[in-house]
Amino acid sequence: MHELSIAQSLLDIVVEEATRNRLGSVNKVRLRIGELAAVVPESLTFCFDLVSRDTVASGAAIEIESVAVTARCDRCEVSFEVKDRVFECPRCGEPVLEMLSGRELYVMSIEGETGEEDG
Numbered sequence: 261m262h263e264l265s266i267a268q269s270l271l272d273i274v275v276e277e278a279t280r281n282r283l284g285s286v287n288k289v290r291l292r293i294g295e296l297a298a299v300v301p302e303s304l305t306f307c308f309d310l311v312s313r314d315t316v317a318s319g320a321a322i323e324i325e326s327v328a329v330t331a332r333c334d335r336c337e338v339s340f341e342v343k344d345r346v347f348e349c350p351r352c353g354e355p356v357l358e359m360l361s362g363r364e365l366y367v368m369s370i371e372g373e374t375g376e377e378d379g
């Protein structure tokens with residue numbers, strides 16, 4: 261399952277960040293995900309719930325901001341937004357293979373509380 265492995269690596273990042281910032285619990289994780297990363301938000305949230313059980317990120321809300329796919333035509337030196345996965349330069353009609361964005365998956369921020377009490 262695609263989302264499960266993503267959730268797992270996401271959890272690793274979150275736990276590492278939480279440790280670095282001495283967070284006792286993580287309330288919210290904000291992500292940026294490219295439209296081509298082929299991630300189903302509901303599925304990722306579900307998987308994250310599963311893998312984060314009994315960790316500092318247990319019960320954290322996942323907020324996903326999706327990033328449009330953009331590509332660049334070498335010939336015209338134009339960047340454009342790719343719609344409906346048509347990788348074609350809007351100016352010259354050449355197929356474009358160079359992608360600028362759309363596959364990324366970034367953790368933008370993590371919100372939580374320092375766990376001095378409660379553990």
Ligand SMILES: [Zn+2]
Nearest residue numbers: 333336349352
């Ligand atoms: Zn072009």
